[in-house]
Amino acid sequence: MPGKEELNASSIFAKGFSPRMKSEDLLQYWKTELGVENVRGIRLVICPLITHEFAESKDVQKRQQKKQKMKQDIVSKHFMGDCYVFLKNKELAQQVCGKTFDCHGRQILTGPGPLYSNVCRLEVKREVIPFQMDKCLYIQNLPYYATWLDITKWIESAKIKVEHVYKHPGETFAYARLHFDFSAAEAQKLLDMQVLTGYRPKVIALSPDDSRKIWDRIAIRRVGAEVNLILSNK
Structure with a gap:
């Protein structure tokens, strides 16, 4: 079994998947993209999520005043589309790191593994019409x-x-x-x-x-x- 340092060195961080994607489907996706023999496994990033429930209001501005309309906060943990992918070796991880992939129309961004956080950022230029x-x-x-x-x-x-x-x-x-x-x-x-x-x-x-x-x-x-x-x- 590879040690923790070896796993970290041969891993990448990926973000952009659908929150509804199951772990087995996610693993199969990476095996299809990179080859079955090149993927050791994956680890989902599970985030705490606060869901707000609001009282009904016909006025849009009142609906936006969340603190006043909040009835309760529901705190739970969910997969929000980020994961770590553990690859066969460090060299392969370095080749894959930084590449973008497509998953059912979603752009998947990749970066270095568990030593880093929020390593990928999609900078979008916008204009207001x-x-x-x-x-x-x-x-x-x-x-x-x-x-x-x-x-x-x-x-x-x-x-x-x-x-x-x-x-x-x-x-x-x-x-x-x-x-x-x-x-x-x-x-x-x-x-x-x-x-x-x-x-x-x-x-x-x-x-x-x-x-x-x-x-x-x-x-x-x-x-x-x-x-x-x-x-x-x-």
Whole structure:
């Protein structure tokens, strides 16, 4: 059996997987990408997660005042998409470290192993677009593990083109900005009966006043991106 130092030296850190991905599927993914003989195993990074429950409110601004509307905090531990991969040797780890991979449309970033924390960062250049009326959706009753990509695909499954989705990890609500060819009222009707991983989210077409209050979260257009490695010891 290899020692701890050898395992650390031959490991990489990877982030960007779906939080719903099972450990056996994750292990199989790396064996497929790098070869069965090159992968010793994986270790999931399990993070504490605080999920907030809120009282219902018809006013968007009041819903955003989390401390006032909080009923209780649910603290639990979940896999949020990061893992360590233990490879056959140090040389292979050095070859793989820093590369990007694709997993069902997700960009997987890699960096050095357990001696480092948050080693990968995707720096995205963005621009804020002018305000548009009747383009904003407020989506409730989402599964806490749903990501912006899950919600984007869910909206697009109803033949609706979406430009941007904002959802904070662990929350059960999100905001979406639609393409100029679609109206929020039209999208609300089309999404009324759409199911997302067993959940039936509630979609609300925001009024112009409410849309302006959250516009800075969804009025973003990506104009470029690059991956950087941050080599900072814990």
